[in-house]
Amino acid sequence: MIPVQGYDGQKVAVLGLGRSGLATAAALEAGGAEPVCWDDSPEGRARAEAAGYACRDLTRPDAFDAIAALVVSPGIPHLYPKPNPVIAAAMAAGVPVDNDIGLFFRSWASAAFASYDSVPRTICVTGSNGKSTTTALIHHILREDGRPTQMAGNIGRGVLDLDPPEEGEVVVLELSSYQTDLARALTPDIAVFTNLSPDHLDRHGGMGGYFAAKRRLFAEGGPDRAVIGVDEPEGVYLANQIMMGRNDDRLIRVSSARKLGDWGWSVFARKGFLSEWRKGRQIASIDLREVTGLPGAHNHQNACAAYAATRALGVAPRVIEAAFHSFAGLPHRSQTVAEKRGIRWVNDSKATNVDSAAKALEAFSNIRWIAGGLGKDGGAGALSGHLGAVRKAYFIGHSARDFALELAPLEHEICETMEAAVAACARDAEAGDTVLLAPAAASFDQYPNFEKRGEHFTALVEALPG
Structure with missing residues (x-):
């Protein structure tokens, strides 16, 4: 642990009690500060209280009395599209707002x-x-x-x-x-x-x-x-x-x-x-x-x-x-998860936007492409110039039909689910092909995060006959 310096004997508010928030509370305490914790979710507050930290409702009018600083978890907006009300209140009260990265470099x-x-x-x-x-x-x-x-x-x-x-x-x-x-x-x-x-x-x-x-x-x-x-x-x-x-x-x-x-x-x-x-x-x-x-x-x-x-x-x-x-590479980032019957299976579930998917599509040849999910603003049309190596696409998730329309006349199959897409690729792929999961979309329509999506793909591939 890196004890936080500069707040000995002072109260420091911590907003957001996920992994970084709880680590911040512990580091503040180790440096002599008194962390005052808050999370919009009861589950987050319960985690903090179970770890022994006091929670204070930072939405109250007097919440920032005697508070030296507010430390915010990364996912909480402080300016756009609009400030979180707690952060806005801290700024209005003249309380400095920081995050764990700023505390790290000062400590x-x-x-x-x-x-x-x-x-x-x-x-x-x-x-x-x-x-x-x-x-x-x-x-x-x-x-x-x-x-x-x-x-x-x-x-x-x-x-x-x-x-x-x-x-x-x-x-x-x-x-x-x-x-x-x-x-x-x-x-x-x-x-x-x-x-x-x-x-x-x-x-x-x-x-x-x-x-x-x-x-x-x-x-x-x-x-x-x-x-x-x-x-x-x-x-x-x-x-x-x-x-x-x-x-x-x-x-x-x-x-x-x-x-x-x-x-x-x-x-x-x-x-x-x-x-x-x-x-x-x-x-x-x-x-x-x-x-x-x-x-x-x-x-x-x-x-x-x-x-x-x-x-x-x-x-x-x-x-x-x-x-x-x-270097073996990172999971979910152009990760070769199997080679079976001369077919390479690649998990790039982290390719959640058009730009990262385009880079993955340019990295391989003879591609059977699994794509789709919760599409982002702008759609998938910008990928049209990166499909030269794609033999066929297999679209899944909420945006499957949108992707098919935006990328026409690319040969494709609407599969809806990962199970159906992997099965279709296993049916169609030949030796020398690469089956590439590069969704160009978020995962939240079917999975809690891109990691779970990639893990599901990998498990399905591993279950295929060798």
Whole structure:
């Protein structure tokens, strides 16, 4: 646990009592504060009370009397589409609002750091797609290099639930826009921006607000080194804002779309090969085509970002290359779950939007595509230009018929359920085909989350005859 500093003897309100909220309450208590908890659901309040924390109805007019700060869980809106009433009341009362990420950065350094020869460091990863894979890959490379490391944030543990860092340790955090948007302190040693595509626009008041939330990771405190994906205009802009000149190697540009120019430091992937360039000459190259845990151009972008971040810490290219090959990938993200009768079955249930589904569709050939669920604004029509490898689609869920209309004349079958789709793919697929679950839709019409959807797909595939 990371004890929260700066609130000793003070009352701090905690809104939202899920995993991060309860970890925040414990870390506040460990730092000498008195957590005052609230959740809109009786179940959340019951969890807090069972853990020994006092609950106070933060919707009462006098709720923020003698409260030093309000700490908010990431899923609770504080500005758009409209502020949660509790947050609005705290702001009206002049109470500072923060989240666990902000508390982590204000409390990360301890007195023990003064005795370390090698001070612990933090790497933070943000962006629209690929954050989890990039974060996990960085963590894996560091472990393979023998370095002490922990992983947390939007993946794995809550940040305040981490163990106090040991000498030379590197903590790798995945941060969503919900987490970067409100944190009052953001001071990573290395910050990574993967890419940007439309998502969570209602929460951020549009694309500009969404990008602004991501940009805060690079603007609030300023990392010692930044790794920026420059395949979208926002990444190009962000890189330009950070750099002091073309040869400024505090910035590492990353691309999976093109060879980068004569910059101070860049890492890019072309035709399946990763290249590192510094000051106009190539330093290293890695063949990514046979790295089974990182298929497709979108994963090659993740590989470039992870390579750049770990090279910035001095990890050798040969160590990184070996770690690429031993990386198994993450569940629900272009995850090969089985190969039966020459057919590859891939679970990319995390592809919940059009952009991430498009990247998955471009990563494989001879695709039997399972898609659908609870469609998002804009529909699936934007995928029309990414269907060249699709032999047939099998649509499920609430948006099945909408997808069929929007993607006509693609050959398809309306399956409705995952069971029917997997059975139809097993009936139709031939050796050399890839059955790809890349829904391009949310899961909430049939499943509580994308993980359960992917687990159901995997279980059905595993039950098929070999």
